[in-house]
Amino acid sequence: MKDQGQCVGLYIHIPFCRRRCLYCDFTSFSGHRRWWQRYLQVLLQEIRELSPLRPCTLYVGGGTPTVWPAAYLEELIKAARAAGLGEGAEATVEANPGTVGPRKLALLRQSGYNRLSLGVQSTKDENLRLLGRLHTAQQAHCALAQARAAGFANINIDIIYGLPGQSLAAFREDLERALEWEPEHLSAYCLSLEPGTPLAEMVRKGLLPEPDPDLAADMYCLAEELLASAGYEHYELSNWARPGFACRHNLLYWRCEPYVGLGVSAYSFIDGKRFARTADLASYVRLPVAQRIAFSESIDGALAMFEAAMLGLRLVQGLSREAFAARFGVDPVALYAEAFSWAAGEGLLEVDESRVRFTQKGRLLSNEVFARMLPDRAG
């Protein structure tokens, strides 16, 4: 095992799903079984070539990683271990409740994954049907129980709110039921209707009511309230965790620390450069490594500061003035004086001696503040 080399978060994208959900615009393909083997081989090759970088967290996401046999996913974590992923390191695998059973979950746990992120989305079948998920609420509940039985002690569930026609009361029920399942971690995402998805089309054609953004704001506030009273810590705009269970891998993103993303359309951020691999499966599998990169940009100067500030502010504890100053040599409150004083005046932001953080109103309107912090583009 190597322990030298820069420590990075390792993300692996499995772009396969059994069936596309109606709201989804992620890079993912249904069918495409014939690609699985070759794709796995390419990933393994890429993990082997990580050195001198060394993974310190692992996150296998998708798509639906669990459409794959447990054996494939096991090979991935094994390769990551060989590349330096420590025994105690956080290793997350995403699972669709419709694609796992007791056996697969046990195998995943045994192979070393210690965190499971279950795409529950809702505890109500009507919502799951609307979203086109392939599982029922009952299946999700079972998957959770089975994961517990398999030994997963760190489970996240994803919940979506702001659905067409969803009432505040219905969302309360949904969330309360999800909390009864006692996950360690919960991500609540507001549905965004991505143009071109079947769900967005149905809304556009008037077959479904347009979601009301004000109601979604009420739902967000309700989630903050319910989760706080259930003992969850709100640590990022859309994420809550029991103390000690914040997702370490995801924290790397918000702290602007390095990560490597393998697989189609995955992003990496190392040495002030962010780059993405191609979203095209065929070229990904066929082309030599160098040509898999489809996009790359340097994040330096004002841009680096902006990203650090924006991502830092997404964390509920806010941006540490001292840490920012230590990194960039300037106090963020001086750098963004105009934006921050405007935001403070509007009741969106709180600034004290050590930190800058959003108020509840500000969390809902964060983009208004970020847009005012953007540096003028050079060139």
Next chain:
Amino acid sequence: MRCERERIRNFCIIAHVDHGKSTLADRLLERTGTISPREMTEQVLDSMPLEREKGVTIKASAVRMLYTAPDGKEYVLNLVDTPGHVDFSYEVSRALVACEGAILVVDASQGVEAQTIANLYKALDHHLVIVPVVNKIDLPNARPQEVAAELVDLFGFSPDEIIFASARDGRGVDEILDAIIKRIPPPRAPVEPTLRALVFDSHYDSFRGVVAYVRVFDGVLSRSEELLAMCSMASFEPMEVGTFTPAMSPVSELCAGQIGYVATGLKSVRECSVGDTITSARRPAREPLPGYQPAKPMVFAGIYPVRPEDYPLLRDSLEKLRLNDAAIVCEPESSQALGFGFRCGFLGLFHMEIVQERLEREYGVEIITTAPNVELEVLTRRGELVRTNSPAELPPEGEIEEIREPWALVTIVTPAEHVGSVMELLASRRGVSKNMEYLDPQRVMLTYEMPLSEVIIDLHDALKSRTRGYGSMDYSLLGYQPADLVRLDILVHEERVDALSMVVHRDDAYRRGAAVVEKLKELIPRQLFPVAVQAAIGKRVIARATVKALRKNVTAKCYGGDITRKRKLLERQKEGKKRLKQIGHVSVPQEAFLAILRTEE
């Protein structure tokens, strides 16, 4: 070139829109060999791309043909093709002054229409000899004898004057040529030896400057002589003198009686405008020829660049357009909401549309146009009479003694079966019936007086739809009459949006106000505070709506690649914000104005 006046004929072709003027011109060009069959296209004189696309003549054009008559003598025939659309009747009047005769074309299936009458009377006012032609006799539904009878009954032509023709298959064209030679008189004899040439049209050419289309009445227009535009007192060395064949072909001189062009090299049409007389700079004529009344714009609207940085482009483009289209008037204007732009006057709504399209297509300026309006007269309490063509400039209600709006005399020809429906339409537009006359048992001519504003908006379209396309109209300005008009202001967060003010009839104010307020409510993006949108007459609010405060603008997911995507999104939002117009504290995208102004009416 020999200057035998006896061998010259100057004539124009007049008709109702689409009766076949340009197509008949094609046949004449063909028969005289001016254009070889190979170069021939349909309506060859409609050379502007927009004319070709719309199949409508917008600008009059002149062409010189050489014709050897059956008796073996060679004649010079100068033809001026004119537009038929009511908005361009001014172009027709100008063409008439250059000619001694007019071919009046009437569609054998449609018969006499409103502009047939209007244009014929104009030609008679100018003492032109009229050659009546019943065209399109090849059409299966042609009724040439009935239409000829109409011409006889209505205008007193004698039956044997009327020529039956088809501009499609060429029947009657020889007869028309014969009539041009035999019936239309040659140009009048010069009354003085010094040069006097009337500018009846012009266009701008970046190489040759203003090219003036002229009819020489006296003297000789020579390329080698310094010239003077009598009205503007601009003198110039002509760069080129020539005739249209129909391309511009240089000649050394134009003699009295001829039609041609002179390339002046001048950079501004105002130095050599339509109606001016060109004379010799060294030996100027004592008096100019009687010119024309300048075109009178009927419809006004603000034109603004969508991107403020395009203002210079808009200014230059308008300037160039005006070189070719003297009927456009414009003055700089600024609006708090739309920035710097121009208040422009047009001959009618169709003319306005054409200018908009040309600006966007030929000059590549994206523009936004405010709601069209007419020019009003306001008598203030202090007894002053002010004219204004901009609703934003109307004095406050308290200072107004009386508002007067222009009225028009409208002539409509409709099939008898639709007369009821048309009268209903006219009544709903505040029309007052003056006369009703049967042209024949099936067709009725209605004469109405009504406010010009009701005519220009979409009366023509409304008439067409009520008469299945068979109704036709013409209008002319009468004068001003007092009217119960009010200025409707639109306020956003208590600030008046000048570009949205409009003058409306009091009875209509509530409906219009409510409609605009509702529309704006949809278009104004939510701000961090609630925004009131109001419609008001003076201080009295007559409609209101509220744009609720924005509560949520947050990106739910922000992991690896989302960071770049989100930053791009924010950058786009920021770019967008730069284009927002600030109305007090409220930021409104210009698209909102665009949308509201385009949906108006």
